[in-house]
Amino acid sequence: MNKSYRETQQLDRTKELSIQFYKDTLLPFIFFIILVLLALLVLVLGIVPLFFGLIYLLFKTRKVSYHYYKHGTLNQFVNDEEKDANKDADKDAEKDSDDDDDQDSADQEKAKDANNQDISSSSSSAIVVHRKANIPINNVTTTKTNETTTTTTTTTNTTTNRQGGKKKKKKNRGTNTTKNWNEATLEQYLKNAGFVRGSDNTPSYKAELISISIQFVQCVLTEAYKDSDEKLITLTLTGDGDVDFESAFTIFGSPYSLLWEYLPLPSYNFMLSLLVVGAYVMGLPGYGCGCIPYSIKRHLEKLMIDIDIPRNMSDLGETITKSFNENYCLIQQKQLRSVVWDKTKMEHYLFYNNIRLFSTTRYAATEENLFCTIALCKAIMGNIIMNNNPTIYTVEQTKEVVQREETVNEALDRLGCMALQHWKTEKVWWAINMKMNVLGVTLMAFQTGVFHVYPPLIPHLQSEMLNFLPHPYFEFSDDIQTTFNKYYKFIFEDSIFI
Known part of the structure; x- marks a missing residue:
């Protein structure tokens, strides 16, 4: 009886030890094996793309090395790449040219049909001078009706249709400006x-x-x-x-x-x-x-x-x-610089210079358009404050600049007074941009019908205008909102020259 009892206890003890061994040793080992397999899987998935990437890199390196060995320089390799790009551009241009020729032929057929249907219309072949190019254009067929005039040429890719003042121009000179040129x-x-x-x-x-x-x-x-x-x-x-x-x-x-x-x-x-x-x-x-x-x-x-x-x-x-x-700054510029401007001379220059002509009616003098000028004045003043020591312009002054209600003339006066204090600052990008921005907002106000300048600032604006008026920065859109957005972006985000 005692022997049977001891055997039963021994079996129970053996089972407990087996279960304990499974928990303490075998189960962690199984988890370890699973983790190793997962790690191997991740490694394989990472190595395969890396393997193909290395093959591609070796292929490209071999191609460059071959050109370097053959020509002794990488310039030839670059030139070959540019030649391939130019060939693609020429193919695209030839395709566009063929399409334009087909269109021109179709337009000529339509013009001939219209000429046969309308007894009062007249057709003539002549030599004319292209409005933009000043080059002779032969074999021009012109068909006139009461409402529509269509001109089709065989030596240019420009087609002009006028009906109610509308024009459509199609330009193709056999080259692609989006690709590299040589x-x-x-x-x-x-x-x-x-x-x-x-x-x-x-x-x-x-x-x-x-x-x-x-x-x-x-x-x-x-x-x-x-x-x-x-x-x-x-x-x-x-x-x-x-x-x-x-x-x-x-x-x-x-x-x-x-x-x-x-x-x-x-x-x-x-x-x-x-x-x-x-x-x-x-x-x-x-x-x-x-x-x-x-x-x-x-x-x-x-x-x-x-x-x-x-x-x-x-x-x-x-x-x-x-x-x-x-x-x-040769003949005319030297003459202009020898005269000190006042408001009248500045206005005369804006109307009659040979670089950009301005009109006081480009933008309507509405409340919204005038507010665009005021907002730009405040933005430039805020930019001046942001780029200077806070001890010069306090927080209260900054708030006053933004919150103050004022007319266009008052805003231009305050801007001119503040800008004049920093006008002689040189070799600092924000100051250079500030001068351009002040001239820009003055010209925008002028084209809205408001020609007002802070008087002591006129000689400084004279110098800026004679130096930089041909700059693309002073190309004004016919839409004042577009002009406002461009100037506002330049004031706070971009540099004008870089």
Whole structure:
């Protein structure tokens, strides 16, 4: 009996030990195995993408290394990539050109049908001059009716339909401005625009163009390095036209020139575009070297639309000289600077200058439009306070600037008084921007019919206007809300030049 009892106790003890062993040893071991398997799974899932990524990287590295081994430089590899991009752009341009030709043919057929149906209409073939390009356009078919006039040309991709004053323009010069340009792309663009390379290479025109190029690049270098410790590069005319031209355009094509667009100068790319077109018409080599095509491609497209660029060097040279004299402080600028302005002279300049013409009726003098001017004045004053020591402008003054109710004239007076105290602050971005913003809000108020300036500020605004009026910052939209949004963003978010 006792033996049976002891055996039963021993079996129970064995079961308890087995259960305890399972809990203390076997179960943790199973959990450990599961965690190891999960870790291996995560590792595998991470290694597979990494493996394929390494294969792709090795493939690209091998491709670059092959070009480096073959050509001794990576420039050729970059040029090959640009050539591929240019081929794609040319294919897109050819496709668009074919579509335009099909459209032109369809328009001509419609014009002929309308001519046959209307006895009173008349058709004629003539040679006309394109309104924007000043180039002959042959084989023009014109159909006139009582209400609609449709003009279709076979040598241009511009179609104009007028009915009730509406116009539709379609421009295609066989190049894509969204992709990289090189000298060949630039040449194709100018050729499609109607310019003929080497059509006029008179020595006198060449000498004038090179002289202006040297003076222009010297103006830019002086402005770019005025606050730098580096020694300023000085270019002078050597008398050798080819050497002087190469010196100027090598600097225009340098990588540093990509930053010159943002200098506080009249539009750098505007003037450079005219010089490049002039060099192309004269057939000078190197007119599109380096970064020049990239710098001017957007501005060149805009110039073709906004101004009438002559195709012959006689008129083109006059345009280049006039633009340089007006924008870079030569004849007219020196005369204007020698006279101290008052309010009347400032108003006369706004109405009759050759850079931007202003109208006092661009924006309606409504309460909402006038409030836009007041709000910008307060924003500029707030920006002045934010950029100065709090001991100069207290919190109470800041609140008073924002909360005070005032008219446009009062706001302009207070802004002028505050800005004048910081006008001589130099080499500080917020102060440079502040001067531009004060001139901008003054011009916006002027175009709303309110011409009011804090009198002591007029001579300072005169200098700003003569220096920077051609700057794109002073391009005003016909919608005052768009103009307000642009200025407000510049005041608090962006720098004007960078």
